[in-house]
Structures are given as C-alpha cells and as structure tokens.
Amino acid sequence: MRQKIELLTPGGDIDSIKAAIVAGAGAVFCGLDKFNARNRATNINFDDLQGILRLAHQHNCKVFLTLNVIITESEIPALISLLNKLVNTSIDGVIVQDFGLFYLLSKYFKNLKIHASTQLTTHNKGQIKFLSKLNAERVNLSRELNITEIKDLT
Numbered sequence: 838m839r840q841k842i843e844l845l846t847p848g849g850d851i852d853s854i855k856a857a858i859v860a861g862a863g864a865v866f867c868g869l870d871k872f873n874a875r876n877r878a879t880n881i882n883f884d885d886l887q888g889i890l891r892l893a894h895q896h897n898c899k900v901f902l903t904l905n906v907i908i909t910e911s912e913i914p915a916l917i918s919l920l921n922k923l924v925n926t927s928i929d930g931v932i933v934q935d936f937g938l939f940y941l942l943s944k945y946f947k948n949l950k951i952h953a954s955t956q957l958t959t960h961n962k963g964q965i966k967f968l969s970k971l972n973a974e975r976v977n978l979s980r981e982l983n984i985t986e987i988k989d990l991t
Contacts, residue, residue: 845901850879854889857898864899865889866932872916873903874934874956883922890927899929905954908935920946930974939971950974962990 841863848854848867857865867889868880881889886902893900902923908916920941923931930950933939934957942951953959953968955977968976978987 843899848881848889849875851881851885851889854881855892858889858893858896861896862898864901864929865893866901866903868903868905869919872906872908872912872919874905874954875903883919886928887926894927901930901932901952902928903932903954904938905932905934905956908938917941920949924948932977933973936971939973943972953977955980960986960990965990 843863844861845864845866846857846862848857848865854865854867867886868875869886870880870882873880886900890900904916916938924946928949930952931942932952932954933942934954939951942949951971951973952975953973957964957968957976958979958981959965959968959976960979960982965976978990982990
C-alpha cells in the first residue's frame with residue numbers, strides 16, 4: 838500500500854496561509870504572535886487561527902501550530918492559558934521543541950497531538966523512540982539528513 842504524501846507548507850500571514858490552502862496543500866504550519874521560532878516574522882493571532890481552521894478543514898487541509906521555542910518559567914502561565922484555548926479548537930496538532938512543553942501536553946492536554954519540531958534535530962532511531970515515549974505522534978527530522986538517511990529512519 839502506498840502512503841499518500843502530505844504537502845506541508847509554511848504559513849506566515851493570513852494571505853499566504855489562505856493561498857497555500859486554496860492551492861491544495863495537505864497541511865500548513867503557522868505560528869501565533871508568541872511561542873514560535875519565527876516570532877519576528879509576520880504571524881497570526883488567535884482569532885485569525887479560528888478562521889484559518891474553518892477554511893483549511895473545508896479544503897481537507899490540516900493546520901499545525903508551531904510552539905517550537907524553549908519556554909521560560911515566566912512564560913508558563915501564558916502558555917497554559919493558550920493551551921486551554923487550543924483544546925477547544927479543531928487544531929490538528931502542535932509542533933513542539935521544549936521538553937517541558939512535551940510533558941505538559943502529555944499530562945494535561947492529551948487531546949492535542951504533539952509533533953516534534955525540526956529544531957530538535959532528530960537524526961537517529963533512538964531519538965525517535967524517545968520522542969515516541971513523550972507522545973510525539975510525528976517527528977520532523979533534522980534538515981541535515983540526506984534521502985538515504987531519511988529512508989532508513991522511516
């Protein structure tokens with residue numbers, strides 16, 4: 838059985854996300870104005886996310902939210918507030934780098950699917966097994982891997 842390839846495209850502002858969805862992307866990833874590695878780029882706000890989710894799901898496109906930064910202790914209350922809002926959306930998953938966030942999601946936000954961020958530079962089977970134990974449903978492999986290494990890991 839052949840697996841269907843999912844075209845995952847980066848989002849930025851609302852217009853680029855909408856364009857990717859309408860063009861037939863299988864999934865888009867985007868970030869809010871906090872907790873993502875592209876915090877200086879154009880991002881969306883939570884209200885925008887709700888509209889994007891509706892549009893994407895109408896077009897059979899998944900939406901993954903990047904929460905792919907290291908979380909500091911002082912940011913945890915704001916993060917918990919965001920996670921409490923996210924569980925009431927139809928988000929298809931969150932892309933995570935911080936192991937503390939992995940723990941919070943696994944223990945308290947089990948409805949949110951966890952994807953390991955490429956920032957974790959996952960490049961071997963041991964890491965994949967470890968991330969699986971942290972409830973990562975998907976692992977975004979290290980950018981440095983070549984196609985042969987990727988095939989070996991999959």
